[in-house]
Amino acid sequence: MDPAKPPSMASKDEPNRNPNYDPKKPHIADTPLTKKNWYKHVNWLNVFLIIGIPMMGVVAAFWTPLRLPTLIWAIVYYYWTGLGITAGYHRLWAHKSYSARLPLKIFLAAVGGGAVEGSIRWWSRDHRAHHRYTDTNKDPYSVRKGLLYSHIGWMVMKQNPKRIGRTDISDLNEDPVVVWQHKNYLKTVFFMGLIFPTLVAGLGWGDWWGGYIYAGILRIFFVQQATFCVNSLAHWLGDQPFDDRNSPRDHVITALVTLGEGYHNFHHEFPSDYRNAIQWHQYDPTKWCIWLWSKLGLAYDLKQFRSNEIEKGRVQQQQKKLDQKRAKLDWGVPLDQLPVIEWDDYVEQVNQGRGLVAVAGVVHDVSDFIDEHPGGKALIKSGLGKDATAMFNGGVYFHSNAAHNLLSTMRVGVIRGGCEVEIWKRAQRENKDVVYVKDDQGNPIIRAGNQITKVEQPMATASAA
Numbered sequence: 027m028d029p030a031k032p033p034s035m036a037s038k039d040e041p042n043r044n045p046n047y048d049p050k051k052p053h054i055a056d057t058p059l060t061k062k063n064w065y066k067h068v069n070w071l072n073v074f075l076i077i078g079i080p081m082m083g084v085v086a087a088f089w090t091p092l093r094l095p096t097l098i099w100a101i102v103y104y105y106w107t108g109l110g111i112t113a114g115y116h117r118l119w120a121h122k123s124y125s126a127r128l129p130l131k132i133f134l135a136a137v138g139g140g141a142v143e144g145s146i147r148w149w150s151r152d153h154r155a156h157h158r159y160t161d162t163n164k165d166p167y168s169v170r171k172g173l174l175y176s177h178i179g180w181m182v183m184k185q186n187p188k189r190i191g192r193t194d195i196s197d198l199n200e201d202p203v204v205v206w207q208h209k210n211y212l213k214t215v216f217f218m219g220l221i222f223p224t225l226v227a228g229l230g231w232g233d234w235w236g237g238y239i240y241a242g243i244l245r246i247f248f249v250q251q252a253t254f255c256v257n258s259l260a261h262w263l264g265d266q267p268f269d270d271r272n273s274p275r276d277h278v279i280t281a282l283v284t285l286g287e288g289y290h291n292f293h294h295e296f297p298s299d300y301r302n303a304i305q306w307h308q309y310d311p312t313k314w315c316i317w318l319w320s321k322l323g324l325a326y327d328l329k330q331f332r333s334n335e336i337e338k339g340r341v342q343q344q345q346k347k348l349d350q351k352r353a354k355l356d357w358g359v360p361l362d363q364l365p366v367i368e369w370d371d372y373v374e375q376v377n378q379g380r381g382l383v384a385v386a387g388v389v390h391d392v393s394d395f396i397d398e399h400p401g402g403k404a405l406i407k408s409g410l411g412k413d414a415t416a417m418f419n420g421g422v423y424f425h426s427n428a429a430h431n432l433l434s435t436m437r438v439g440v441i442r443g444g445c446e447v448e449i450w451k452r453a454q455r456e457n458k459d460v461v462y463v464k465d466d467q468g469n470p471i472i473r474a475g476n477q478i479t480k481v482e483q484p485m486a487t488a489s490a491a
C-alpha cells in the first residue's frame with residue numbers, strides 16, 4: 027500500500043477523483059451560460075479536435091497539391107474508417123447485431139480508431155444510452171435540443187456525465203479488443219488517424235505531405251461529419267414507417283452520407299438487426315460488407331428480425347396514420363349521441379314541414395338535399411315521414427356505399443320504440459364486431475358497406491317497393 031495514502035482512500039473501487047473535485051458544486055453544464063463564463067462551458071479539446079485541426083487542414087491544402095493516387099487512397103481510407111464506425115463500433119459492439127472473428131475485430135477496432143470518434147467502449151456506452159433514452163434528457167445527443175446540438179453541440183459544449191442514462195457495458199468490458207483499444211486509445215488514434223494513412227501514401231508513391239493532409243486530417247473531418255449525421259440528420263429528415271412517437275427517420279440522403287445508416291426509424295425499432303436497409307435496392311454498404319464478411323467466414327451469427335415482425339410494425343404505423351386521416355372526416359353524429367325521437371313525434375315534425383326521413387331506425391334531415399338528390403325530388407320526398415329503410419336499400423334504388431356515407435352526415439335522431447335497440451342488435455348480428463370497432467382515439471371505424479343504414483335484406487314490411 028502506498029504509505030502516503032490514507033487507508034480510507036486505498037480501496038481499489040474508489041473512483042479516481044480529481045483532488046479539486048467537490049461533489050456539492052454543480053457541474054458547469056448545469057449552470058447558466060453567461061458572457062463571463064461561456065468559455066468554461068466549451069470543451070476546448072473537442073473544439074480543437076473536431077473544428078481546429080480540420081481548419082488547419084483546409085489551410086494546408088492550399089499549398090498541398092492533390093495527387094490522384096492520394097485522392098483514391100483518401101477515399102478508400104474514408105470508407106474503411108467509416109466502416110470501422112458503422113460496422114464495428116455501431117453494429118458489432120454497440121448492438122451486437124452479429125459476431126466477428128478476431129482478425130475482423132482487430133481490423134474494425136483499428137480503422138474505427140482512425141475515424142477519431144472516441145474509444146469503442148465510450149462510443150458504445152453513449153450509443154446504448156441514446157437508444158434507451160431516445161429524445162429524453164438522458165439521451166447524450168437528443169435532437170430535441172436542436173439539430174446542431176445533436177450533430178456537434180453535445181461534443182463541443184461540456185456535458186455533465188451524470189446526466190447521460192446508465193447502460194450495461196459488461197459485455198464490452200469482457201472483450202479484450204475493446205479493452206485494449208480503450209487503454210491504448212491515444213496511440214490508436216494517432217497511429218490509425220494520421221500516421222498510417224501518411225505511411226501508405228509516403229511509402230507507396232512518395233506523397234508524405236499529401237497523405238498526411240488529405241488521407242489523414244481532411245479525411246478525418248469528412249468521416250466525422252458523415253457519421254455525426256446519424257445523430258442529427260437521421261433524427262430530422264425523412265419518413266417514419268415503423269413508429270412516429272420518437273424522432274428517428276428513414277431517408278436515402280442520410281443513408282448515402284452515412285454508409286447506409288440512414289434507415290434510422292427501422293434501426294431504432296429493430297436495433298439488433300444487422301441491416302439498416304431491408305430492401306435490396308436501398309443503399310446500405312455496411313450491411314453488404316457484413317454479409318460479405320460472413321461469406322468469407324470472418325463474421326457469423328448475423329441477426330435479423332423476422333419479416334413478420336417487421337411488417338407488423340409497418341402495418342401498425344400505417345393504421346395509425348389512417349386513423350388520423352379518418353378522424354378528420356365527417357362521419358355524422360355518433361349514434362349514441364343522437365337524441366331519441368318517438369315515431370309519432372317524427373311523423374308530426376314531417377307534417378310541420380321538416381324534411382326528415384327514417385332509414386333503419388335513424389332519422390335524417392334531408393331538407394337541404396332534396397333539390398340535389400340524384401334520383402330526383404319526387405322519390406326522396408316520397409320517403410319523408412316514413413320508414414324508408416327498404417326504399418333506400420334496393421326497394422326503389424340500391425344506394426351506393428357513398429350514398430350511405432353521405433346520408434350518415436345528415437342524421438339527427440334515433441327512433442324509440444324498440445327501433446334504436448333493434449338497430450344496435452341488428453348491427454351486432456349482421457356485422458358482428460365490425461360496427462363496434464374503434465381506433466385508439468375511440469373513434470368508430472366504419473368500413474365500406476358497413477354504415478348502419480345499410481340493410482342486406484330488404485325488409486318484409488317495405489311498402490314503397
Ligand SMILES: [Zn+2]
Binds near residue numbers: 260261
Ligand atoms: Zn438514433
Ligand SMILES: [Zn+2]
Binds near residue numbers: 120121153157293
Ligand atoms: Zn444504433
